[in-house]
Amino acid sequence: xxxxxxxxxxxxxxxxxxxxxxxxxxxxxxxxxxxxxxxxxxxxxxxxxxxxxxxxxxxxxxxxxxxxxxxxxxxxxxxxxxxxxxxxxxxxxxxxxxxxxxxxxxxxxxxxxxxxxxxxxxxxxxxxxxxxxxxxxxxxxxxxxxxxxxxxxxxxxxxxxxxxxxxxxxxxxxxxxxxxxxxxxxxxxxxxxxxxxxxxxxxxxxxxxxxxxxxxxxxxxxxxxxxxxxxxxxxxxxxxxxxxxxxxxxxxxxxxxxxxxxxxxxxxxxxxxxxxxxxxxxxxxxxxxxxxxxxxxxxxxxxxxxxxxxxxxxxxxxxxxxxxxxxxxxxxxxxxxxxxxxxxxxxxxxxxxxxxxxxxxxxxxxxxxxxxxxxxxx
Amino acid sequence: xxxxxxxxxxxxxxxxxxxxxxxxxxxxxxxxxxxxxxxxxxxxxxxxxxxxxxxxxxxxxxxxxxxxxxxxxxxxxx
Numbered sequence: 001x002x003x004x005x006x007x008x009x010x011x012x013x014x015x016x017x018x019x020x021x022x023x024x025x026x027x028x029x030x031x032x033x034x035x036x037x038x039x040x041x042x043x044x045x046x047x048x049x050x051x052x053x054x055x056x057x058x059x060x061x062x063x064x065x066x067x068x069x070x071x072x073x074x075x076x077x078x079x080x081x082x083x084x085x086x087x088x089x090x091x092x093x094x095x096x097x098x099x100x101x102x103x104x105x106x107x108x109x110x111x112x113x114x115x116x117x118x119x120x121x122x123x124x125x126x127x128x129x130x131x132x133x134x135x136x137x138x139x140x141x142x143x144x145x146x147x148x149x150x151x152x153x154x155x156x157x158x159x160x161x162x163x164x165x166x167x168x169x170x171x172x173x174x175x176x177x178x179x180x181x182x183x184x185x186x187x188x189x190x191x192x193x194x195x196x197x198x199x200x201x202x203x204x205x206x207x208x209x210x211x212x213x214x215x216x217x218x219x220x221x222x223x224x225x226x227x228x229x230x231x232x233x234x235x236x237x238x239x240x241x242x243x244x245x246x247x248x249x250x251x252x253x254x255x256x257x258x259x260x261x262x263x264x265x266x267x268x269x270x271x272x273x274x275x276x277x278x279x280x281x282x283x284x285x286x287x288x289x290x291x292x293x294x295x296x297x298x299x300x301x302x303x304x305x306x307x308x309x310x311x312x313x314x315x316x317x318x319x320x321x322x323x324x325x326x327x328x329x330x331x332x333x334x335x336x337x338x339x340x341x342x343x344x345x346x347x348x349x350x351x352x353x354x355x356x357x358x359x360x361x362x363x364x365x366x367x368x369x370x371x372x373x374x375x376x377x378x
Numbered sequence: 379x380x381x382x383x384x385x386x387x388x389x390x391x392x393x394x395x396x397x398x399x400x401x402x403x404x405x406x407x408x409x410x411x412x413x414x415x416x417x418x419x420x421x422x423x424x425x426x427x428x429x430x431x432x433x434x435x436x437x438x439x440x441x442x443x444x445x446x447x448x449x450x451x452x453x454x455x456x
Contacts, residue, residue: 031393032393034414034425035412035413035414035425043393043397044397044400044401046397047394047397047398047401050394051401062394062398063394063395063398063447226393227393227424228390228391228393228424229391229420229424231420236392237391238391238392238395238447239392239394240392240394241391241392241393241394
């Protein structure tokens, strides 16, 4: 199989990630739940992963790296823990339901006002609108770093400048960019960076987290056992414990830690260069095929994603034909990005998303081009 | 039980600080190790840094230099 659904999850993981998970399952106790050898080993693994993640994203303090089960949980934690009744929030048409649904719920249940920076037909944002939409009670801008549908990058420097000028927090969904692009949360002025471990970071599913700027106080989404301050009736106030009730996924975090080692060994700029080279090779091969419509803006830096349609064919049928007849894995449909599809005019048809990773090859890319050409000629 | 000796104990509000203490101490040759939090300090669970009482100054300095959050510094027979 040629796997081109890396925006959903990277299928191919570095072997050391798999081995790290297996070794942790053989030997790790419960982290932060004792001082015997196997518990300490788990605690050391988790601490090491925090330090590596902090360094990777330029989060100044490892104790402000919080682990969650995925980026959705991280976003829910940040959004629900920071946005108060009566607040105003600015977000964008590019967002995934992991951002939209928590915000819609706050609008319905906490009298939170929402405004959206619209996307144009190429999936681009008008950055001036972030400032124009700002209100005295704007609590946060919540936005993705890259559209999971088009791969268009959001210029976080411009968004951050608007947030700072308006006194709002900046919460970033890095689901499509963590591990694929260098991210410096200090330089970019990010207050909360939410990431998943199983996509570009090439770690196991069930891992993710948030990096929190010092001074940003997030109320816990869940409370419970922490291994410390057990007789206190309330959740400990200190990060990361305040947001980490219950046993952590230390086995998965061990794999994530090994994955970060692997990324550092190669270098994220090198990974980004290879992934985007494959994406652009694919783009060059398909964009001029009669009947093929490609979505997004390819004029600048971007994530390694190409979304397209062939004529008026149902995107699910095209994706199924790619899988059944060519052995190529893609993602059709709505991609949990309803506003983005509406902006592109693909709400009914959906789109077929091809997303590339470090482990893909030029030969695989060329096979995908040939498959699209043959399907377009049918 | 083992023979008790005078020890200095540093307790922390979160496990991450205890792990950071261990990491920093290993890198800088600070004496001590992580142990379960004695019930005399708190009946809760958790872990703390334990070192000979003669190393109290070095241990406290290490925690300061590492920028750790310390809940308390205790002396006791352990």
